[in-house]
Amino acid sequence: MLTVRAPATSANLGSGFDVFGVALDRPADIVRVEKAAKTTIEVTGVGSQYIPEDPEKNTVGAVAEALEAPAHIEIDKGVRPASGLGSSAASAAAAAVGLNELYDRGYSREELVPIAAKGEAVVSGDAHDDNVAPSIMGGFTIATDEGVTKVDADIPLVACLPDIVVSTRDARRVVPETARVEQLVETVGWAATLTSGMHRNDPELVGTGMNDTVVTPARADLIDGYEQVKAAAHAAGATGVTISGAGPTVIAACHESDQRSVGTAMMDAFDEVGVQSRVYQTEIGDGATIY
Numbered sequence: 001m002l003t004v005r006a007p008a009t010s011a012n013l014g015s016g017f018d019v020f021g022v023a024l025d026r027p028a029d030i031v032r033v034e035k036a037a038k039t040t041i042e043v044t045g046v047g048s049q050y051i052p053e054d055p056e057k058n059t060v061g062a063v064a065e066a067l068e069a070p071a072h073i074e075i076d077k078g079v080r081p082a083s084g085l086g087s088s089a090a091s092a093a094a095a096a097v098g099l100n101e102l103y104d105r106g107y108s109r110e111e112l113v114p115i116a117a118k119g120e121a122v123v124s125g126d127a128h129d130d131n132v133a134p135s136i137m138g139g140f141t142i143a144t145d146e147g148v149t150k151v152d153a154d155i156p157l158v159a160c161l162p163d164i165v166v167s168t169r170d171a172r173r174v175v176p177e178t179a180r181v182e183q184l185v186e187t188v189g190w191a192a193t194l195t196s197g198m199h200r201n202d203p204e205l206v207g208t209g210m211n212d213t214v215v216t217p218a219r220a221d222l223i224d225g226y227e228q229v230k231a232a233a234h235a236a237g238a239t240g241v242t243i244s245g246a247g248p249t250v251i252a253a254c255h256e257s258d259q260r261s262v263g264t265a266m267m268d269a270f271d272e273v274g275v276q277s278r279v280y281q282t283e284i285g286d287g288a289t290i291y
């Protein structure tokens with residue numbers, strides 16, 4: 001039996017819809033894999049009652065099939081499903097890394113990204129790579145059809161997870177089909193600023209780049225209190241605030257000295273609109289680790 005820890009991730013970061021992602025230092029899924037004649041799945045941990053154990057419906061089942069690596073797979077969920085923290089991706093990433101090792105398939109971490117993304121297609125309808133890439137490779141990742149570019153960045157982050165469920169599949173339905181050319185121009189500017197900030201470990205530049213006028217405004221209505229939480233985080237010192245992945249988690253970048261006050265402000269703002277939440281004071285972390 002082999003054990004893998006794969007971290008939660010925050011995708012998009014505003015300007016990088018379906019492209020940017022970061023591995024978070026915490027929370028994480030722990031996945032154990034053991035060779036078997038056919039794939040079976042057992043799920044425990046946070047939100048496990050909402051996660052199917054049928055290999056056709058669980059992200060790890062699609063990964064086992066793609067790697068032709070049948071196994072008994074035990075998933076201990078640390079990342080709540082439908083959180084915007086790459087919950088389905090964390091399990092898929094762990095399974096891809098674990099089964100590749102168990103069956104000695106010889107794929108590189110980068111080659112495992114599209115394989116793990118097959119799991120994402122099962123739950124959200126699209127094989128988007130932006131969560132599985134950082135969960136497998138760590139750091140800040142830029143995932144495109146040409147492959148994955150990784151930057152080992154060090155930026156303090158605060159992720160505030162409200163007690164609301166937003167499924168990625170539903171949140172993808174509200175994404176506008178078109179954007180104006182001015183929006184394209186501003187998005188390129190913000191994405192370039194954010195990438196530059198990651199290279200320089202600069203929370204101000206990263207925060208400035210966490211901006212978007214296309215996808216995020218269309219999704220904000222799915223999160224009660226989003227605008228209030230964003231304003232409160234900025235007032236407490238956040239350098240940038242946006243929806244994490246498809247939501248409902250709201251993610252903020254900040255200086256380390258402001259992490260605690262930003263977290264408290266976000267939780268209080270959710271509380272004021274009657275929504276309970278929890279805060280992860282975290283940072284950009286490593287990718288999946290085999291024990």
Ligand SMILES: Nc1ncnc2c1ncn2[C@@H]1O[C@H](COP(=O)(O)OP(=O)(O)O)[C@@H](O)[C@H]1O
Pocket residue numbers: 050051052057058059060075080081082083084085086087088089091092123124166167168169245246247
């Ligand atoms: N291994 C898994 N871990 C988490 N969710 C899973 C898994 N396999 C299937 N799912 C399903 O995926 C959905 C959650 O995925 P998604 O909406 O993308 O949330 P998140 O934003 O947290 O990744 C739920 O319907 C859940 O039942």
Ligand SMILES: N[C@@H](CCOP(=O)(O)O)C(=O)O
Pocket residue numbers: 009011012017018019083084085086087088128130131168171172244245246247
């Ligand atoms: N780019 C995707 C990311 C979904 O992330 P998740 O953590 O909510 O699964 C999207 O925005 O739809």
